[in-house]
Amino acid sequence: MVFVPIAIGMLLLVAGAHWYVWRRLVRDTMRRGGWPRRVATPAVVLLPLMAFAAVASERAGAPMAVQQALGWPGLMWLAMLLYLLLALAVGELVRPVLLRVLRRRARGAAGGALAPAPAGEAEREAAVAALAQQVAVSEAAEGESAAEAGGTGGAGGTGTKAPLRLGPATGVADGPAGAGAEGGAGAGAEGGAEGGGAGAVDGDRGADVSRRLFVARTVAIGATAVAAGTVAYGAYGVLGRAPRVKNVSVPLTKLPASAHGYRIAVVSDIHLGPVLGRGHTQRIVDTINAQRPDLVAVVGDLVDGSVDHLGTAAEPLGQLEARDGSFFVTGNHEYFTGADGAAEWLDHLRELGLHPLENARTELAGFDLAGVNDVSGEDVGRAPDFARALGDRDTSRASVLLAHQPVLIHDAVDHGVDLQLSGHTHGGQMWPVTYIAEAANPTLAGLERYGDTQLYVTRGAGAWGPPVRVGAPSDITMVRLESPRA
Numbered sequence: 001m002v003f004v005p006i007a008i009g010m011l012l013l014v015a016g017a018h019w020y021v022w023r024r025l026v027r028d029t030m031r032r033g034g035w036p037r038r039v040a041t042p043a044v045v046l047l048p049l050m051a052f053a054a055v056a057s058e059r060a061g062a063p064m065a066v067q068q069a070l071g072w073p074g075l076m077w078l079a080m081l082l083y084l085l086l087a088l089a090v091g092e093l094v095r096p097v098l099l100r101v102l103r104r105r106a107r108g109a110a111g112g113a114l115a116p117a118p119a120g121e122a123e124r125e126a127a128v129a130a131l132a133q134q135v136a137v138s139e140a141a142e143g144e145s146a147a148e149a150g151g152t153g154g155a156g157g158t159g160t161k162a163p164l165r166l167g168p169a170t171g172v173a174d175g176p177a178g179a180g181a182e183g184g185a186g187a188g189a190e191g192g193a194e195g196g197g198a199g200a201v202d203g204d205r206g207a208d209v210s211r212r213l214f215v216a217r218t219v220a221i222g223a224t225a226v227a228a229g230t231v232a233y234g235a236y237g238v239l240g241r242a243p244r245v246k247n248v249s250v251p252l253t254k255l256p257a258s259a260h261g262y263r264i265a266v267v268s269d270i271h272l273g274p275v276l277g278r279g280h281t282q283r284i285v286d287t288i289n290a291q292r293p294d295l296v297a298v299v300g301d302l303v304d305g306s307v308d309h310l311g312t313a314a315e316p317l318g319q320l321e322a323r324d325g326s327f328f329v330t331g332n333h334e335y336f337t338g339a340d341g342a343a344e345w346l347d348h349l350r351e352l353g354l355h356p357l358e359n360a361r362t363e364l365a366g367f368d369l370a371g372v373n374d375v376s377g378e379d380v381g382r383a384p385d386f387a388r389a390l391g392d393r394d395t396s397r398a399s400v401l402l403a404h405q406p407v408l409i410h411d412a413v414d415h416g417v418d419l420q421l422s423g424h425t426h427g428g429q430m431w432p433v434t435y436i437a438e439a440a441n442p443t444l445a446g447l448e449r450y451g452d453t454q455l456y457v458t459r460g461a462g463a464w465g466p467p468v469r470v471g472a473p474s475d476i477t478m479v480r481l482e483s484p485r486a
Contacts, residue, residue, distance in 0.1 A: 259366025268423025300331025
């Protein structure tokens with residue numbers, strides 16, 4: 001019953017995240033009714049549905065073509081969504097700052113332009129213009145009168161006009177004509193001020209809307225570019241190149257001098273599936289063989305699917321080369337298809353030349369190598385059994401345990417294991433998920449000591465879900481055992 005409210009809460013969280021992304025990338029930046037908005041809105045709804053369908057189709061064992069068709073866009077969108085949300089969150093801090101800068105620039109530009117004339121001077125100029133117009137009309141009328149008088153033979157009118165004078169204080173002409181000019185100028189100035197004020201308010205509002213749209217589009221484009229670049233870089237680290245090789249030296253007190261320098265290639269979390277296939281396996285195998293290890297340890301989560309779908313993708317594992325062979329223990333993902341599915345994979349790996357350690361141990365020249373099932377095997381009757389794997393061994397010999405999840409370290413300490421090799425965490429795979437993975441595991445990645453037992457956790461060579469790694473690069477680790485007697 002606890003699962004139901006958790007599931008509802010997760011669905012609401014995902015829905016809220018997509019609504020926020022739609023608001024910032026679509027509603028705030030695209031014109032309503034335009035074709036970009038008509039395309040983008042359904043995409044924001046369809047992509048998360050494809051992500052859920054991709055995971056469901058994998059668990060249901062749908063045809064591989066269906067899993068791939070859903071997996072590529074759906075799973076990549078999950079990574080894109082994570083970094084879009086982070087980038088848009090930063091954008092919320094940038095948005096008001098950018099708006100403030102644009103407003104200051106607008107005010108500065110207005111202040112730098114030609115300043116309007118003072119009120120008195122503006123009225124004087126308006127009065128002069130009105131008076132000049134009246135003079136022109138008067139001269140035209142007087143010219144017509146003079147012409148008529150001349151035509152009748154009269155000499156009335158000398159053609160001279162009284163001079164026009166502007167008052168020093170008011171800037172308008174003396175006399176009735178000046179009064180008319182003043183009145184007309186005053187009315188015009190008042191009407192112009194009213195219209196200009198309304199226009200200025202509308203202009204300010206329009207300019208502010210334009211600035212907000214510019215900022216919204218700038219933040220949306222910037223956030224999308226950052227998210228896409230981050231996802232592309234993280235995908236290249238998984239799909240475009242082989243995992244990096246790490247070299248770690250581990251001193252073991254009980255290790256004999258004859259085994260000093262023994263090298264174990266540790267690889268985990270390959271995660272073959274609809275996205276990572278045969279080419280991914282081949283890159284890993286070639287990288288391991290180039291190191292010429294004494295032993296290969298495949299520490300769980302090899303596959304996400306059945307032998308029928310992924311058996312061919314795993315075939316390059318048959319090319320692994322190591323003096324003492326290649327060994328395998330199950331991870332939690334091997335049990336996603338049930339006990340029968342896990343058993344089929346163990347049989348297939350034996351056919352490829354690997355040696356599964358199912359709560360078992362083998363004695364090598366310098367130490368005991370043991371392996372236990374993953375804790376998820378408890379659900380199908382294949383729980384980890386430390387007593388069976390380690391109970392009757394010679395405790396004076398050094399021991400190395402293969403166990404998929406780091407949480408088994410406490411059982412390893414109780415059974416006197418010298419070194420446990422694990423995976424499972426992916427190192428968090430995508431920052432900031434690293435913080436969650438770190439809180440859920442005793443060791444996120446690397447070498448740590450728990451009492452007399454040392455634990456090494458590899459970040460893994462593949463990826464689950466989105467084939468993307470950010471801040472947690474994939475690796476294959478060469479563990480070099482050292483003896484204090486050497």
